Amino acid sequence: MFNKDRWKEILEVLTSNWFRTVLTAFGVFWGILILIILLAAGKGLENGIKSDFGDIATNTMFMWTRNTTKPYKGLPKGRRFNFKVDDVQSIKDNIPNLRFVSPRNRLGGFGGGNNVVRGINVGAYNVYGDYPEIIKQEPMAITSGRFINYSDINEKKKIAIIGEGVKTGLYKKGEKVLGTYIKIQGISFLVVGTYKKKSNDGDGEEAQKEIYVPFTAFSQAFNRGDNVGWMAITANDGSSISNLKERIVTLVKENRKVHPEDKRAVGNFDLYEQYNRVESLFGAMRFIAYFVGVLVLLSGIIGVSNIMLIVVKERTKEIGIRRALGEDPWSIKLQILMESIFLTIISGMAGITFGALFIYGINKMLDMNGPVDMFVNPSVSLGVVVAALMILIVSGLLAGFIPAQSAIKTKPIDALRAE
């Protein structure tokens, strides 16, 4: 296969009609280029959407209470209820494979009134009573000071970690933040840290305007007793929170004397399910990219096959001479197949190279003009390139197969008579 004469001949045949060879090659070049660009664009969109999830632990569900809609055990419907601190321990004890169970209480909210005061500055911010684990479920970068720890929880310390957005709202530029006090609904909290959340989407600004205080201190300061408003529950890697969700909800319903079939009493949001939905969306997009790309490539392949048929037709007499001189039919078949594969691979490689340059250019432009919403780092992996090469080899074989067959179908005696 790797002999010099064979390659010399392949080159002789392909270069004997440059214009035709280049036109034919262009079909394959175009097909593989479209495939690469489609896949890269899909990847860019995927990266963009996924960066919106940020570093949030995606195997997480959130759970809160609503009014009951069914009477149960002598309790009326329409009853307001809350999770209790006991529920946290009960969930930890009864449900396996959970990594974090973080209860939370909350003050303020979107569109709420001013609730935080510092000197003459006021602001409306979300205030959360949280456990230390929340930073692993909803990652944030501590830009100065520290986050909540268990000593704060146990001693019910009135401390606060404020967002960069809160800092700009309540403090002058360059003013010392750590060690100062802010008043949240009239109660003073010591600021011990600031944070910044990574976020690309439109809520980016809102996410920086939050204040975190220890859960226990929050409950005491704002008279929540042992109530819990909201929980973030993360499962261990390897077990899906979506599968555990039902058991968790059933457990808390039982604890809180809610009718087991009351579907509306416990609200929840399954981030993992959402994430998986996005995942499958991108799976579908990848499929479409491959589908369209391969179809475009196919029309290029048909072009190659067509030209090879013409080449074989033109060379009928030559093939007849060679066979009269004693060339093995298999050798002729191999020759045609190799010509076809060679042409396909060369033009395909050109397509891949050009596609890579194109993606490089796009990335360069994205870098220069700053980030674009929902589109980050379009790229193709080495795996895709290898797959594309495989597709090329197979399609070269397919393209050459019929012409090769037709090359040896004609008997040498008829081939010799051809003009």
Added chain:
Amino acid sequence: MIEIKDLHKSYKMGSNSLHVLKGINFSVKEGELVAIMGSSGSGKSTLLNILGMLDELDEGSYDLDGVPIKNLNETKAAQYRNKFLGFVFQSFNLINYKSAMENVALPLYYQKVGRKERQEKALKYLEQVGLKEWATHLPNELSGGQKQRVAIARAMAAEPKVLLADEPTGALDSKTSYEVMDLIQKINDQGNTILLVTHEPDIADMCKRIVHLKDGVIIEDKKVEQVRASQYV
């Protein structure tokens, strides 16, 4: 060398078949130079094609150097052609994009002879036909007579048992024809067996034996006094 017994061949033309060869008995010994003559349609080309394993016989037997030639598949036929036979065609049938030397080396390439040895041999045979200086030229840079001489060199390169020539002078003027015949006679003098098809009596007279075909049967098979082509050159 060649033994043919009761050879029949017919072609299907639509619903009726055309009986071309009707029982040929014919043998050629080593070192002979045989002319097969006949008008067009007499079956002389068909006979040569069967001898050249380019076509199959319907009935009868064909032995080449003791090897029965029957029911060959394409691969086997290609091997036999390569090993046993050299072809010279009326229209030369050189490969256009290959130089004279590459053309001559082709049969050796199919025998998987190494590149270097192939070139040496090809040059040797080109020298024999007097075209060593033209080795690197493409066929379209050669005259008709030169092309035919390259074709003869190519046919000889694989050192075949029999050389088959189908109207080797058919496309040449008489002077060039005699040059080519001179070459063929010289090759025959070295002991090679040659069969050639022609319808020109003067060319046939330059052979040692003439076989006349008419309507698919041999009507005459005679030894003749060879006219040397060199006297006309």
